[in-house]
Amino acid sequence: MEESDNQLLDRYAAGEEPAFEELVRRHQRTIYDLAYRMLENHADAADLAQRTFVQAFLHLGSFRRESSFRTWLFQIGLNLCRNAIRDRARRTHENVEDLQLPAASDTFKATAEAEVRDRLGSAIRKLPDRQREALVLRVYHNHAFAEIGAIMSCSEGTAKANYHHAVNKLRQVLVGGEGSL
């Protein structure tokens, strides 16, 4: 039977290093997925996923286990995403040359270029931050709205409203064209 996250955390706290690796391996893909969907390139997503785990283990003492470890990782990851997006916007504002997306590695270049052309991708990019967050957490990570509220630091109703607004805006784009977003 697979150990729970809390059991692994207890083992890690007791000095068992393999528990650390098991915890990271267990959640690395979901956190990377979140980061990639928010930041849209591999380099930033990989860096942010790593920093999410570093912050989590660095401040493990403040994790009171009122939520799951996964939810806590999502909270940290989403906060780092918000900071990264804000920093990127500031850099873009300061230097027009930064408008171009960070260079993707050859492996992902084709996919990235295809996504830039994708109308749905463009529409998602234009969503307000909170709506986009709710959409990503719901559609790609199957979180319940109560959990989305916990991750986004808002009520369940607000999370639900953000998600519904996001879906409706995307529907308008696909049905009525880009200008309707």
Place this chain on the structure above:
Amino acid sequence: MTCSDIRNMTVPYLELDLEAERVHQVTIHLETCHACRIEMESVRQVLVKLKGRGVPDPGQRFWSEFPAQVRVGLLQARTVASWSDPLPRRSYGLWEPWWSWAAAASVIILVGAWFLVGGQLLGTSGKDLSKNSSTPKIEAINSGRGSDLPDLGETDWDRAWDEDDPEVLVDIAARLDPLTVDRLFKDI
């Protein structure tokens, strides 16, 4: 149930996030309302397309090395943290970093205040100072005022302050060069 009600329940209906009774009501409505069926289908298409948007897999090597990368990042972060706070926090007592900074600031303020008060005494109570001081002290003060001012060490300051005698002022002025006289007495 109206079409507006149905539109508000489109997403939860498609995500099976409705009570059974509501699902039944929506289903019955959809069977008879063409507009709501189109609306429902368009939302379903959005959800399908959203679900179909994948994230490129960075590869097995990335995943296998990821925990080690996190470990390195964690070590670096802890090293930085230990540089900024090298001693354990709990047993400092009075010498907590906050207190040491406060103590240093207090010392700086006290020293600054001492100089300030001392400067004011020199500027406004020269008479008192001169009574108890000898010529070398006055010379020291004069020498600190800059090389462009003349040496006034020989001046009889007691007489100058007490009597405010014009002759004394004339005597002082006589020892000064014309530029300094102009500068000192231009407002008089």
